[in-house]
Amino acid sequence: MTTATPLAASPVTADTLAAFSDAFNRHDANALMGFMTEDCVFDAAAGPEVYGTRFVGRAAVRAAFEAVFKSFPDAHWGHGRHYVAGERGVSEWVFTGTHTEGWRMQAEGCDLFEFRDGLIAVKRAFRKERPKLPA
Template identity: 45%
Template sequence: MKIDDLQAYVDAWNKHDIDEIMSFMSTDCIYETGGGTEVHGTRYSGHETVKSRFMSVLETMPDVRFDNAKHFVKGNRGCSEWVFSATKPDGTKIALEGCDLFTFHKGKIKVKSTFMKHRH
C-alpha cells in the first residue's frame, strides 16, 4: 500500500461506495472500532462481517465524510489522520478528529484500528 492508495480508500468512503471500500480490505481483515468494552474497542473479523459493520455506518449516518486526510506508510504499516463528520440518527451533527492505524498484507488492509477524539 502507498499513500495514494490510502487517499483512494478515504475517497471511496466519501463516495459511500461499499464495494470500492471493501476492495482495499483483505479477505481476512479485522476492524477495531474507536470504542467498545474491550481494550482494543469492538473487533469485527472477516470480510463480510467488516463489510456489514461499514454498511451500518453508511446507513445510519448517510452524510459521513472523512476530510483533511493526511497519510503515511512505512513498510507494512500506515496511518491516516482525518476529520470525521456526520449527522447522527437523532439529527445531531458531529465532527471529530481521528486516525486509522493500518497493518497491510499483500497490498491490502489486514487490520484497521480506529481512534477518535470525543467531545464533552
C-alpha cells in the same frame, strides 16, 4: 524449464490510503472491500473492549462500514493525510456527520493500518470523544 513466479502484490502507498478514504466518502462498501484482505480486521473506535469493537472477515467488516453509512448518511472524513512505512500506515482525518437521531459529530481521528500482500489486513480506528452537537 523455468517456472513462472507470480508477481508480488503492489505495495500499499499513501495514494492507496487516499483512494481508500475517497471510497469511504462515497460510502462505497464494494470499493472499500476491494482494498482489504479476506481475513481483514476492523477495530472500531467505540466499544466495550480495550480495542473498541472488533469485526473480523470481509462480511463482518463490510457490515460495520455500512452501519456507519446508515447511522450517518452524510458521513465525511475530510482533511486527510496519509502515511505509509513498510507494512504499516496511518490516515489522519476529521470526521463530520449528522446521526439519524438528529445530532451532529465533528471530531479528529486517525486509522492505524497493517498491510499484507498489497492489501489492508487490519484497520484500527481512533477518534476524539466529543459531546454531541445540535444538528
